[in-house]
Amino acid sequence: MNIESFSEEQEYLQKYSIDAFDRPSLATDITIFSIMNEQEQINIRKLQKKALKVLLIKRASFPYKNYWALPGGFCIKGEDVIDTAKRELYEETNIQNAFLQLVGAFGESNRDPRGWIISNAFVALIDGELVNLRASTDAWEACWFSMDIRKNEVERTLSENSMCIVTQYTIFLKNSEKNIEMKIVLQEKKVFQDYHETIQIRIEESDLLAFDHAKIILTAYQFLKESIEKDTKAVFDLLPELFTLSQLQNVLEIILDKALLPANFRRKISEYVVETDQIVKHVGYRPAKLFRRNIRSFYKE
C-alpha cells in the first residue's frame, strides 16, 4: 500500500462508526455429549449398560427461569467465538480441553425474547466420567441427561428431479436422580428441488428446554452421528485414555445405533489402538486388556 492510500485509509477509519448499524449480541451454545453408565451397577456379574448423555444446566434467571438449557453465553470483546465457548463451558460446568466443533449458526429473529441474539453452536464429545461437574448452587445446576432419540418418517414424495422428506424426531431426556423427564418433538423437512437442497427444522414441543436449544441439540446429534459414521476415529474423544475394546465397541454401537460383531469390529479398529500391559480389575468375569489410541495411525499419510 502506498503512503497516500494509507493516510486515506486512516482518515476513513477515523470517520467510520461501527454504531451506524444495528448489531446483534453474539452468544455460543455448547452441546456436550458423553456415553456414560446408565445407572448404578446392579449385578457385578454383568457388564454395565451405557447410554448417550447430554449436559444441561438449569437456568436460575429469566428468561426461561427454571428451564434447562445448554451451557453457553455471550462473547466478550476481544474474544474469539470458540474461546467464548471454552470459557463459558469451563465456568458453567468445569469442563476443560474439550475439542469443540462449530455445527451451526442460529439466528432466527424470535429465538430469544431479550432481543437480537445470534448463537454459534458448538459440539464436543467427552468422557463424562472424567469430569467433576461444578457442584450445584442456587445459581448453578449442571447435570447429565440420558438422551434417547427416535426418528420417524412422516412423509416422502419423490419424483425424477425433486423430493421432499419430512421426518419427526422425538427426543427423550431423562435424569433419574432428580426424577426429571422431558419429551421434545421436532420436525425436519428436507427438500430437493431445482438441483438444490434445503433443510429446515421446526420445534413442535420443547417441554422444559429453553430457547431453541431443542433444535441445537438435534443438529449437534446429527453432526456427531455423521462424523462418526464417516470417520470412526472421532469416537475416541468419548473414551478415557485407557479403555477396553468392548467399551469402545459399546460406545460405537450406541452412536451408530446398531450392533457390531466383535470379530469384525476388532479387525477394523485394530490399527487405531495399541495394547497396553494393563488389565481391567474387579469385574465378575474375564477381565479385558486395556488399550490406548495409536496416535501414529491417526496422523500417518
Added chain:
Amino acid sequence: MNIESFSEEQEYLQKYSIDAFDRPSLATDITIFSIMNEQEQINIRKLQKKALKVLLIKRASFPYKNYWALPGGFCIKGEDVIDTAKRELYEETNIQNAFLQLVGAFGESNRDPRGWIISNAFVALIDGELVNLRASTDAWEACWFSMDIRKNEVERTLSENSMCIVTQYTIFLKNSEKNIEMKIVLQEKKVFQDYHETIQIRIEESDLLAFDHAKIILTAYQFLKESIEKDTKAVFDLLPELFTLSQLQNVLEIILDKALLPANFRRKISEYVVETDQIVKHVGYRPAKLFRRNIRSFYKE
C-alpha cells in the same frame, strides 16, 4: 409457565437492556468454488482442461480498498445468518440457490481494522458456467480466480502420546484476463496432546487478499475436499443438470487431486446417475452420453 412467573418474566424483560454489554458486528463471508474451463478452447480435437476456481470481489472502498475479498457482508436485524449470506451473495455476484454450509466462525480481535467484527464463513459449490456474474462497475468487480494449492509438511514430531504437525500451504490465485496473480502463504499447526487436538492457521503472506480471507479460503477448501472424500455425492453441486461421466470424473479428480481409472470410477458412481437419451454435440471425437443425478439414490434408506 404459571401466571406469576409469566408477569415476573415480563418485568425482567422490560428492564433488560441489551446495550449493557458490548456487541460485535456480525458479518458473513462466502467462499464459492467451481470447476471451470482453464481457458478458451485451443484445440477442438482435445478435451478442455478444467481447474478449481474461487470467486472474489475487488473492494471499492476502505478498508483494503482495491484488494480482493470474498463476497459477504453484515447481518441485518431480523435476518438469520445464512440469509445474510444468501442475500449478500446475490447482491454482489448474482448467484442464487447455492447450498451454503457453515465452515467456521472467525473472530480474532485484529481481523478487521474497523473494530470488533465476527464473521461466520460459508462455503458453496456451484457450476460457474451457469452463472452470469454481475457486470463490473466502478463499485463492483467480481471475477473467478483459478486456485492452485500446494501442501508442504514443514515439521512433524511424534511420540507415543503427543504429536505436532506443521504444514505450509501455498495458494496461487490467478485471473488471466485481468493479468492478476496472487501468492498466499499460510501455516497450519496441528497439535495433539493430552488426548486433545488443536488446529491453528496463521497467515504468513496474504498478497492482495483482504482481511483474514486467506484463512477462510483455506478452511473452506479443506472442508470441500474432506466432504467430497467422505461422500462423493457432494460433487454433483459442481455440475450442471446434464453432464458426461468424463466431466464428472474430471471434477472429482481435480478436487481429490488424484487420477481415477474410468472403469472403476464408472462402476462406483453408476448408482448415483441416470442415463438420458441426449448426447454431447460438436466435439472432435466420440461424443459422450449425457447423464443426470439419480435423486432416488441420494435419499434412499
Added chain:
DNA sequence: CAAATAGTGTCTTTTAGACAATATTTA
C-alpha cells in the same frame, strides 16, 4: 485412417460381514 475420447469385461486384492469356536476370570 489417425487421433482422441467413450465405454466394457474381467482378473486380483482388499475390506466387510457372518458365524463358530476357544479362553479366562470370578462368584
Added chain:
DNA sequence: TAAATATTGTCTAAAAGACACTATTTG
C-alpha cells in the same frame, strides 16, 4: 463349574483397484 465376557480363526460376499480391450466420432 456355570455364567459372563474376552478373544481368535475362517469362510463368504462385496467393494475397490488394475489393466487390457473395444467402440465411436470427426478432421
